[in-house]
Amino acid sequence: MIGLIAGMGLLMAIPLSVQADNEGMTILESRCVNCHDLTGPAPATLRELWARKGPDLFYAGNKYKRVWLESWLQKPKRIRPAGFFYVDHIKPGEDGDVIDESTLKPHVALSAEEAHEVAEALMALKARSDLITKGEYKPGKISLTMGEMRFDKFRGCMACHEIEPGYGGLSGPEVYTAARRLQEDYMMSFMRNPQAWDPKSFMPNMHLREGDLEKFVHYFRALSEENFE
Ligand code: HEC
Ligand code: HEC
Incomplete structure (x- = not known):
């Protein structure tokens, strides 16, 4: 009987800890996956390429610095001056191409706590x-x-x-x-x-x-x- 109760305690403890570990992944899968690939592989065909809306994140843990991720996710600032798909956001100007700012939207921002969890989940993606x-x-x-x-x-x-x-x-x-x-x-x-x-x-x-x-x-x-x- 005591063994049984101890066993139940263990069973209940596991899902809880998994849940806590995956909070970042839950956010990624619900709010980010529309624009970011979390599983790979990278586009190999033009059709896949044009469907891509943001940088691939499935190798995030091999690419980014964690401290930067955590702070950028709270206060995202543009990294590609003309957006991820350059051609979608430029228009001809008098001295060559200029950025059409009206077509660029700000990136979603996370709370400090969410950013912490998401950075942790991203750093675990080591493809x-x-x-x-x-x-x-x-x-x-x-x-x-x-x-x-x-x-x-x-x-x-x-x-x-x-x-x-x-x-x-x-x-x-x-x-x-x-x-x-x-x-x-x-x-x-x-x-x-x-x-x-x-x-x-x-x-x-x-x-x-x-x-x-x-x-x-x-x-x-x-x-x-x-x-x-
Ligand atoms: C509407 C599409 C969209 C959604 C939704 C979105 N992102 Fe992004 N994300 C982008 C684009 C586009 C960029 C490139 C921004 C730039 O270059 O300034 C980007 C850039 C990033 C970067 C920097 C990557 C790099 O290499 O430059 C990270 C990290 C990131 N997003 C994480 C997230 C997370 C986490 C979420 C969910 C909470 C999310 N994004 C939701 C479109 C999106
Ligand atoms: C024809 C345009 C082009 C030229 C020329 C070019 N790059 Fe790039 N570079 C890119 C693009 C496009 C990306 C990544 C695309 C993305 O992640 O959105 C990139 C990514 C990078 C990155 C990774 C940056 C990041 O934020 O992910 C580095 C580092 C880099 N280039 C260095 C160089 C160096 C050094 C040279 C010259 C020897 C060079 N590039 C020449 C277009 C170019």
Whole structure:
């Protein structure tokens, strides 16, 4: 009898703890899954590509820094100046394309408690660990000037990426916050081969030399210490 009661206690304890652990996942599955893929794989066909409404999150735990996730989810701020689908949010202007702000909607914001739970659930999504070499990035320094030379003049990355607000291309994510948002090892891996993560990524494989990968991450880290607000 005592064994039975103890056994029941155990049975009741398990669902409770599972419930608590999955609060973040419950939010993700009810309020986020319409726009974000939580299971993968990434779009492999154009049809799947056009159906995608936001960045894939099924490898979030290999991509984002947790501290950033938790704070961004409470106060989301645009990362891609012209939205996730660049072509949907630009219009021709006198000096080339300009962003059509009226078509860009603010991102849903979470309470501090929800953001905490969701960040925890996202950090547990570890698909594509095969593409990550943990500890691959070794911290080092590069001056902002040298970094910009490489990013802009030598490699033309600035055609698609902003290096400060309002300065740079509009089709990719801003890079001046990249090191706050993203794990260093992920950045190395993504730049090495964007299509390994996302077969239909609009970022071409730039065939960067191994030594250059690390220098770009040094540069993003230096940029992230600047205060552009
Ligand atoms: C209506 C569609 C939509 C919904 C619903 C939505 N998101 Fe998003 N989300 C987006 C878009 C679009 C972006 C890209 C924003 C940008 O670049 O500024 C984004 C960006 C993000 C990012 C940053 C990812 C990155 O790599 O840039 C995170 C994290 C995120 N969303 C989490 C969530 C969570 C958690 C929820 C649910 C509470 C949610 N989103 C609901 C569309 C959506
Ligand atoms: C033709 C446009 C284009 C060029 C050129 C380009 N990128 Fe990108 N880049 C993108 C797009 C598009 C994404 C990711 C799409 C997304 O997640 O929304 C991206 C993503 C990235 C990311 C991850 C950022 C994030 O927020 O997820 C890094 C880091 C990056 N690029 C670095 C570089 C570097 C370094 C170069 C030059 C060697 C470069 N890019 C050249 C378009 C470009």
